[in-house]
Amino acid sequence: MENIQLPKSISCELAEETGWHIGDGSMNYYRNQGKLKGLYSLRGHIKDDRLHYIQRIKPIFKQLYNINIPLHEMPKTGVFGFQIWNSELVKFKQTVGLPLGKKINIKIPSKFTENYETKIAVLRGIFDTDGCTYLENKNNKLYPRLHIGTISEYLANDLLLNFKQLGFRTTCYYEPPNKNQRRKYGFYVVSIRGEAMFRKFMEVIRPKNSKHLVKYQFYANLYK
Secondary structure, eight states, X not given: OOOOOXXXXXXXXXXXXXXXXXXXXXXXXXXXXXXXXEEEEEEXXXXXXXXXXXXXXXXXXXXXXXXXXXXXXXXXXXXXXEEEEOHHHHHHHXXXXXXXXXXXXXXXXXXXXXXXXXXXXXXXXXXXXXXXXXXXXXXXXXEEEEEEEESOHHHHHHHHHHHHHTTOOEEEEEEOOBTTTTBOSOEEEEEEESHHHHHHHHHHTOOOOHHHHHHHHHHHHHTO
């Protein structure tokens, strides 16, 4: 593997990449060949997120860390992405403010929300990996809904606060644990709805994942 290079300052690229981790990432230390090593992984939907990983995530990882990430499909779990053994990367992400293991208490590190552009970038990263765009048939017209789901109450509150600070009408609702659905943890859904908010979101947050852009272009062409 290439010699890793660690970012020396906060940038929009680092903020967006941190958002990807908040959405799709995981990291921890495990025994490997008798030593405790850091394992880092980032995985999205095997079809919907494939282009985003190839066109956006891979080149920015190379730019930030000098790592050529080994992207591949994992059909058994229905995901596309990568995992690498790299203790330096895991340690760096800990210093940024990201936790090991289950992301039950994950939040947006405050260093990324103090500046307008990095705030936009970290929110974009979260939405591109963990967000959903729905076009609901309502009153004979498509009604847009943008959702981000998380098991972390801290993250839900961060998203609610930061989106509201940017002028978005944002709500959050909670779904309790459900044994019948094998859901061990409660689930928070942060939601932005309506045509005006949808258009503003695309202009301000500027998502890069094609699965969102395709739906927006379809909607924009339908309701010019």
